[in-house]
Amino acid sequence: MSQPTIELTSDQIEFYHREGYLVIPDIATSHEIERMRGIYDDLFARRVGREEGNQFDLAGTDEDDKEAALPQILAPSRYAPELKQVQFATNALAIARQLLGSNASAMGDHAILKPPFHGAATPWHQDEAYWSPDWHYNSFSMWLPLQDATLDNGCLQFVPGSHRLEVLPHHSIGNNPKIHGLEVDEADVDRAVACPISAGTCTVHHNRTLHYAGPNNSPVPRRAYILGFGIAGVRRTTPRSFPWNDAKQTPRQERAKQAELAAPSTLE
Ligand SMILES: O=C(O)CCC(=O)C(=O)O
Incomplete structure (x- = not known):
């Protein structure tokens, strides 16, 4: 593995x-x-992971014959292992250890594409709202745009200090449980800071930081490659529930279920 070329101050x-x-x-x-x-671009063009529910429309109803409003791939490095070897991944892990401690480790990758002119907004949300309510988390996402990210094409925006909030109530986009994406019910985003950045720069956000990205109004695709890092979760002793996830009925979940049923059992 290569050596990191970056150190945070x-x-x-x-x-x-x-x-x-x-x-x-x-x-x-x-x-x-x-x-x-x-x-x-090759992963999205080949629609890798579609059948097992790893490629889907984050902001739409995800029908096969409908152009996605906000295509997403979970675990793209499973389909392109060379993504694990890039210097960015080495630098990202070194930064994770500076921010979270020496036991920080990689927690997966994903990719969100905003197609030219019609890529939808990513609504205000906290990442933890997507996850199991049963754990304490201390993690962050590192968001790397693969071209300049601008206000016009959907750079990230953050509410400073919002990582100190609890997880706020969320709902499926458009209140449609068939849509994967979540939106916070209500939040004060007046103090939000937009972070336009050039290619080669990344942003990092905590699992509770409120964040948003506008639609892509530009003629070029807005590509973001995202790595997650964290320290092992501790099970919560005080229960909480995320009913917005219990209500989900997405085509992506259905495809994942069918793919699992079709997979040969490892016990046989
Ligand atoms: O790329 C986007 O539009 C949103 C990214 C995001 O929500 C995240 O990385 O947590």
């Missing part, structure tokens, strides 16, 4: 813990970004 570490997000320049070279863009 104590000011950057302090900013992340205070504000719940951080902008990190120079995490990947233009050469690497160009290479990743080729891999990324």
Whole structure:
């Protein structure tokens, strides 16, 4: 494995813990970004993972014959293992250990594409709202755009300090349980900070930080490759529930179920 080419300053570490997000320049070279863009476009073009529920429309009803409003791939490195070897991944893990401690580890990757002119907004949400309510989390997402990310094409926006909130009530986009994506019911986003960044820079946000990305009004695709890092979750002793997830009935879940049923059992 390669050595990291980046180290956070104590000011950057302090900013992340205070504000719940951080902008990190120079995490990947233009050469690497160009290479990743080729891999990324190929994965979406081939619709990898569609049958097992790993490629779907985050913001729409995800029908096979309908153009996706916000295509997403879970675990793209499963389909393109070369993504695990990029210098960005080495740098990201080193940063995770600075922000969370030496026992921080990788918790998966995903990709969200906003197609030119019609890529939908990613509504205000907290990532933890998607997860099991049974655990305490201490994690973050590292968001790497594979071209410049601007207000016009859907850069990320954050509410500073919102990582100190509890998980707020969420609902499925459009109150439609067939849609995978979540939106917070209500939140004060007046103080939100938009983070337009150039290719090679990334942002980091805590699992409870409220964040949003606008629609893509530009003629180029807005590609984001996202890595998750965290320390092992501790089971909660005080129960909580996320009813917005219990209510879900997405085509993606159905495809995942069918793929599992069709898979040969490892016990036989
Ligand atoms: O890329 C986007 O539009 C949203 C990204 C996001 O919500 C995340 O990385 O947690």
